[in-house]
Amino acid sequence: MHNGATAAPADRAAQGKAARKHASRSSHAGWIPSAHRPDPVAVLERQGRDRLPELLPIRYGRMTASPFAFLRGAAAVMAADLAAQPHTGLTVQLCGDAHLLNFGLYASPERTLLFDLNDFDETFPGPFEWDVKRLAASVAVAARENGHTEEQVRRAARAAAGAYREHVRRLAAQGELAAWYERIDAEQMLPLVRAARRRGRVESNLTRVHRRTSLHALGKLTETVDGRRRIVQDPPLLEPAGAPDMASLRKIFSDYRSTLSEERRLLLDRYRFVDAARKVVGVGSVGTRCFIVLLAGRDADDPLFLQIKEARKSVLEEHLPSGPYVHPGHRVVAGQRLLQAASDIFLGWMTGPEGRAFYWRQLRDMKGSAEVGGMSPQELRNYARLCGTALARAHARSGDRIAIAAYLGGADTFDRAVADFALRYADQNAADHAALIAAVAAGVVPAHPGV
Known part of the structure; x- marks a missing residue:
């Protein structure tokens, strides 16, 4: 990815400008x-052939809800579309699914609230512009779903690309450690909110995020049965793990433990296994095997x-050269x-079991995301800039930020082009969403809306 990192900055910039050809x-x-x-x-x-068939109607039902819901679940569709276009060849570690709701707040190990990318199921090395x-x-x-005018839609999309370009250029002028340590604290979100009423809601949301911990989840997700703590049932979204799954989860716990650093293994060893349940998550992930474990x-x-x-496998893998990781869980982590x-x-x-790959993480660790629906044109534009800034920071860690900055340049040519693409692709996404609704209506695809 960062093959030219040891070359002189001028040579790296020349490589970036050459990519314009x-x-x-x-x-x-x-x-x-x-x-x-x-x-x-x-x-x-x-995509659904190897997923749990009983959960696929939930996935399709969620995707029919709106064009944005469809986009969330259609990363594979867009990956194929992007792969059919010319690309720069300037490679970074892609998020692979960098839509608005895959950015959000979470707690760092030092308990600082950060804003960043927060979904990596599709991460893979590829062209930065994807x-x-x-x-x-x-x-x-x-x-468009918020009812903004086409000019406001264009300005918001251009804001995301513009913020990305500007921040990459800023990071290109910094040293390696300074660029690596770059982060976005939650407090940096507040100046983006001009209206006092909206600022109050953001501050209230930050307070709620601080409370979203395992202890808070204990009261939401568990109950005491015969003196023992158990995860509550909410079928089909949250169901007890059956005996075979429970036995497998206990067995593979030690394998997961071995992938942690020594001091974290010591910390994990201070917890004991209490209960587990199968959980339905997200839109695009519905149908994959997902569990939560209470320790x-x-x-x-x-x-x-x-x-x-x-x-x-990442939805990007069939369109790009092989990545460095054979194990899909290792790739995600x-x-x-x-x-x-x-x-x-x-x-x-x-x-x-059955050779399936998994990855583990905390279920709740002061995590939260923005409420994009209902944002005013100014608010959405500001939020788009924030996400573009966060994406640039992420790409700068794995790709050649100097080459990318040189490719992007100081003018807004790239920003305007990406905004044009965004509006055209929004039309395509609306047509694809309509095609799914038609397939559901024709009985080709089963869907359970509202679940």
Whole structure:
């Protein structure tokens, strides 16, 4: 990814400018679907072949809810579309699914509240602009759902790309350690909020995020049955792990433990296994195997909730050269550690039953996301800039920020081109969403809306 990192800055900048010959900055505006473009519903159905069939109707039901919900679940569709376009060849560790709701707040190990990328199921090395285009497209789709004018939609999408370009250029002028240690504290969000009423809601949300810990989850997700703490049932979204799953989870716990650093293994060893349950999460992840595990530390009122999530091949893998990690769980964990300014201390991976790959993390550790629906044009534009800034910071850790900055340049050519793409792709996404609704209505795809 960062192959030219030891070259002189001038040589790295020259490499970035040379990339304009492969894909000019203005070329990013283009979006014309290929005559051989895969049917979007067929892409989704192919993804579902190895998922839990009883949960797929929930996935499709969630995706039919709105164009933005469809976009969230259609990372595989957009990956194929991006791969069909010319690209810069300037490689970074991609998030792979950098839409607006995959940014948010979380606690660093030092208990500082940070704003950053927060979903890495699709992370993989690839051209930096793929993440920028997915972010900008999600901004355009969200802005339209909020009823903004087309000019306001365009300005919001351009703001995301512009913030990315400006921040990469700023980081390109910094030393390696300064760029690596860059982070966005939650307090940096407040100056973006001008209206006092909205600022009050943001401050209230930050307070709620501080309370979202394992101890808070204990009261929400568990109950006491016959004197023993158990995870509550809420089928089909939260169901007790059956005996075979429970036995497997206990067995693979030690394999997961081995992927942690020594001091974190010591900490984990102070907890005991209490209960586990299968949990449905997200939109795009519905149907994959996901569990939550309740551990107890000093006593029953000292809980730790861990999430075990199935890791599959990234939707980007079929379109790009092989990555450095064979194990999908290792890929997710390594990608998260590389992209985030600070990561969960309990991140780890292992292989489970039937050779399936999984990764582990804390279920709740002061995590929260923005309420994009209902944002005013100014608020959404500001939030888009914040996400673009966070994405630039993440890419600067794995890619050649000097080359990327030189490619982007000081003019807003790239920003405007990506905004054009975002509006065109928002049209495509709306058509794909309509195609899924039609497939559901025709009985081709089963869907359970509202679950």
